[in-house]
Amino acid sequence: MKTAKNIFLPNDQALNTAVLVLDQCNTLSFAAAVDPMRAANRRAGRPLFNWRFYTAVGDSAHLTSGLKIDGPPIAQLVSCDLLLVIAGFDLEEHATPRLLASLRRIHAMGSAIAALDGAPWLLAQAGLLDGHNATTHWEDLENFATRFPAVLTHRDRFVIDPPFATSGGAAPGIDMMLHLISTRFGTSLATRVASAFVYDPLPPGQQGPGPGAAPRQVRRNPQIVRALDLMETHIDDPLSIPEIAQRLSVSTRSLEQRFKTHLGQSPHSYYLQLRLNEAHRLAIDTSMSVQNLAAATGFGSQASFARAFRQAHGLSVRALRRQLGR
Incomplete structure (x- = not known):
């Protein structure tokens, strides 16, 4: 060789x-x-x-x-x-x-x-x-x-x-x-x-490639970038917002203020959106049951998952799949 x-x-x-x-x-x-x-x-x-x-x-x-x-x-x-x-x-x-x-x-x-x-x-x-x-x-x-x-x-x-x-x-x-x-x-x-290409490249390792890839104005704030990375890696077993703040060595209030300033929403709502977006992807790309979808995205009960999914995406998992002919 x-x-x-x-x-x-x-x-x-x-x-x-x-x-x-x-x-x-x-x-x-x-x-x-x-x-x-x-x-x-x-x-x-x-x-x-x-x-x-x-x-x-x-x-x-x-x-x-x-x-x-x-x-x-x-x-x-x-x-x-x-x-x-x-x-x-x-x-x-x-x-x-x-x-x-x-x-x-x-x-x-x-x-x-x-x-x-x-x-x-x-x-x-x-x-x-x-x-x-x-x-x-x-x-x-x-x-x-x-x-x-x-x-x-x-x-x-x-x-x-x-x-x-x-x-x-x-x-x-x-x-x-x-x-x-x-x-x-x-x-x-x-x-x-x-x-x-009017393209602003990122170096390797600066931000994970997942569903919560940070907007460019956020990448200069290391606490938010690290928080997003923690959220992405804990979809099925979500961390509490105080625990994320503790891991970043910042106060919960400080983390909430940073999210409001740079992302226009609380860390809790962003995290929930991230998990529900992943649930939407899994609903489309896999044949997982609703119960398994709930577990894969960190929901403690199928009922709470179903309510959150419908509120976020406007229809149930079954209706979504039926709409797509699955």
């Missing part, structure tokens, strides 16, 4: 890049991978990234928006400096022996591999991330950590652990690509690429 090059080091040479696009990936995740490369080439006035699209078996990849991406099967890839893998839904179906073998082969020939959105799951399924630091989409983070205990899972927006890079969704994918451009081709170019 060849030793993979660390692409996250200063180097003026263009990167020969393969982009593996899988069925049912999000259009924004696709753009997050490809458009920063296009913008970097344009802003630099020369090719810094040369890329070609590949699909799983050579059939068109259908994005969630209906767009189709054509390319040869990934098994035909002979060489590349960087493989970008973009995946979204149906990860278990994508994880065929053929695809996993291709990922292992590409890694063995010394290529760096970056995975966006749901794609870290495929790298982990192939055994490539064992012993490495990684992240994935926040919705799958807990399952990912449980399923792949040999992977050092983090809640960061993106994680760099050469020869691998993983991101937790579309916007973190942009952050990851801008980080690559910055470390390889210079901060000035990365800043110009970000400005072309």
Whole structure:
């Protein structure tokens, strides 16, 4: 096996890049991978990234928006400096022996591999991330950590652990690509690429990728950011607001004032909204019973959960699923 090059080091040479696009990936995740490369080439006035699209078996990849991406099967890839893998839904179906073998082969020939959105799951399924630091989409983070205990899972927006890079969704994918451009081709170019998107990137580790990702004006207030992170990691077993304040070494009154000033609501109402948003996602994306939904989002009784869900979303879980044809 060849030793993979660390692409996250200063180097003026263009990167020969393969982009593996899988069925049912999000259009924004696709753009997050490809458009920063296009913008970097344009802003630099020369090719810094040369890329070609590949699909799983050579059939068109259908994005969630209906767009189709054509390319040869990934098994035909002979060489590349960087493989970008973009995946979204149906990860278990994508994880065929053929695809996993291709990922292992590409890694063995010394290529760096970056995975966006749901794609870290495929790298982990192939055994490539064992012993490495990684992240994935926040919705799958807990399952990912449980399923792949040999992977050092983090809640960061993106994680760099050469020869691998993983991101937790579309916007973190942009952050990851801008980080690559910055470390390889210079901060000035990365800043110009970000400005072309009118995008304000975040560094890895500053804020978790979950449902309560803080508004940009909040990120400068470390107590609120840490409070939101505590809330995100305690959805099924909610902490009391005094306990959160104690963990942050601030008074409950001070924490409440900060939330009112920066978020326009109390920490209690924000926390409840966060849990009910997660309940809405689980109601749509899973077949969990109402009782299990209540337990998964920290409600002590099914009745109190049902009342709160209807008040927040305007209809019951059963009505919501019926509306969606489920």
